[in-house]
Amino acid sequence: MKLFEKTGKIALGSRLRYMASNITEEAARLHELYQIDFAPKWFPVFFILSEGDSKTITDIATEIGHSQPSVTKIVKEMINAGLVEDNLRSVDKRRNMVGLTDKGKMLWERMKIQCIDIDRAIDGIIQEATHNLWEALAEWEFLLEQKSLLKRVQEQKKMRESKDVNIVPYNSTYRLAFKSLNEEWISTYFEMEETDHKALDNPEEYILAKGGKIMVALYNDEPVGVCSLIKMNHPDFDYELAKMAVSPTVQGKSIGYLLGRAIIEEAKTLGASKLFLESNTILKPAINLYYKLGFQKISGYPSPYQRCNIQMELDLKK
Numbered sequence: 334m335k336l337f338e339k340t341g342k343i344a345l346g347s348r349l350r351y352m353a354s355n356i357t358e359e360a361a362r363l364h365e366l367y368q369i370d371f372a373p374k375w376f377p378v379f380f381i382l383s384e385g386d387s388k389t390i391t392d393i394a395t396e397i398g399h400s401q402p403s404v405t406k407i408v409k410e411m412i413n414a415g416l417v418e419d420n421l422r423s424v425d426k427r428r429n430m431v432g433l434t435d436k437g438k439m440l441w442e443r444m445k446i447q448c449i450d451i452d453r454a455i456d457g458i459i460q461e462a463t464h465n466l467w468e469a470l471a472e473w474e475f476l477l478e479q480k481s482l483l484k485r486v487q488e489q490k491k492m493r494e495s496k497d498v499n500i501v502p503y504n505s506t507y508r509l510a511f512k513s514l515n516e517e518w519i520s521t522y523f524e525m526e527e528t529d530h531k532a533l534d535n536p537e538e539y540i541l542a543k544g545g546k547i548m549v550a551l552y553n554d555e556p557v558g559v560c561s562l563i564k565m566n567h568p569d570f571d572y573e574l575a576k577m578a579v580s581p582t583v584q585g586k587s588i589g590y591l592l593g594r595a596i597i598e599e600a601k602t603l604g605a606s607k608l609f610l611e612s613n614t615i616l617k618p619a620i621n622l623y624y625k626l627g628f629q630k631i632s633g634y635p636s637p638y639q640r641c642n643i644q645m646e647l648d649l650k651k
Contacts, residue, residue, distance in 0.1 A: 367447045369440065370414070378407050379416065379433075383441040387421045387432030416440060487585075494586040500595040503536070503547030503559075510556035511536055511547065514578040522615065523640040532576055536561070545572065546599045550579070550588045557583045560592040562600055562608075569634075570646070571605035577619075589619070593626045600649065607648050609634075611641040 337348050360373035371379075377397040381388065388396075394404045408431055411417040416437035421430040433441065459465050503511065512533040519525055532539045540547060543564045550558030558579040562572040574596060579589050600608055610628060612619055620643065628645040636644070 363447065363451065367443070369443060369447065371440070371444070372410065375407055375411055375416075378404060378411065379437070379441070382417065382431070382433045382437070387430035389430055393431075411437070491585065491587045495588075495591060497553055498586065498588055498591055499551045499554075500591055501549050501551060503541070503549050503561075505537070507547075507549045507556050507559070508536065510549065511559045511576070514556075514559050514580060515576050517580070518578050522613070526638055526640070528637045532561075532563070536576075539563075540576075544603075546596065546603070547576075548592060548595050548599065550592050552583050552586070552588065558588045558592050560596045562596055562603070562605075565609065567609070570607050570609040572600055572603070572608055574600075574608050574610040574647075589622050590625065593622060597626065597647070597649070606650050607646055610645050610647075611636055611638060612643050612645070613640050614643050 337344055340347075357373050360376075364371045364373070377399070378393055381393055381396050390401055390404050390408065393399075393408075394401045397404070399407075408417055408419065412419060415434060417431055418434050419429060419431045421432055455467070459467065515529070515533055516525065519529060536547060540561050540563055545564045546562040548560050549556050550560075552558075558577075560577040561575055563575050565571060565573050574593075577589065577592060577596075579592070597608070608628075610623060612623065614620060623645055626647065628647045631644050631646050634644055
């Protein structure tokens with residue numbers, strides 16, 4: 334169809350449905366050709382039962398990848414057609430089973446001839462075609478099981494939007510953003526503490542003047558994220574990664590990750606060997622981000638924050 338030439342790959346689902354609809358319509362005509370009274374939608378259930386053993390609705394649904402209500406509806410239709418019988422007892426007599434009737438078994442023997450002709454016809458298409466659709470479908474199904482189309486689109490969206498993110502060094506024009514972004518997330522989950530006020534009210538004196546760094550994430554030239562390195566007077570650590578905050582309005586654009594990578598590169602430039610951070614485990618996305626950046630959980634160090642219940646470190650020499 335010319336429509337799909339215009340829409341491109343975004344109409345993949347519609348194109349597959351269009352092809353499936355055409356093939357299903359032809360399948361009904363094929364059954365007529367062989368004088369077989371059979372609905373194409375029955376085939377997956379019918380084929381599974383043709384293998385010999387009776388099965389439960391749940392077993393059938395699992396094998397063919399359909400929902401139980403869908404299989405139940407199909408089985409009822411096939412019972413009405415005299416092809417399937419239910420209320421069969423399992424070996425342990427505790428589960429109701431369904432299986433083919435004698436009429437269903439006889440129909441399967443007739444359909445085997447039809448299946449041979451269809452297989453050969455499809456083989457002919459495969460030989461004529463440049464690409465083997467049957468093998469391609471199996472490959473696509475495998476790839477989509479590994480990572481869904483939704484997940485793949487989300488990744489592309491992040492990649493595109495991250496190109497509009499610019500990480501820049503802090504200057505005084507970002508003082509209000511540095512404070513408001515941090516106050517927003519702290520107040521959402523916890524209460525502001527004395528150490529917070531010291532850092533946020535005067536970052537130039539508390540962080541920068543002591544040898545620290547602050548990086549700011551700009552999205553469409555607006556400050557939407559901040560992160561800092563605070564110089565530590567500690568035998569085990571050079572800097573603390575702290576005061577990382579990203580506006581909830583731009584979450585999902587990998588801004589936290591970009592900020593984290595940028596601040597780690599700054600730490601390396603400053604000659605740091607090991608970074609330290611503190612957080613709280615209720616902030617699951619933040620904890621996952623820190624692990625993604627390479628931080629590992631540690632313990633045993635005193636904290637000035639009441640809200641912190643996890644400490645982490647990043648060894649820059651590894």
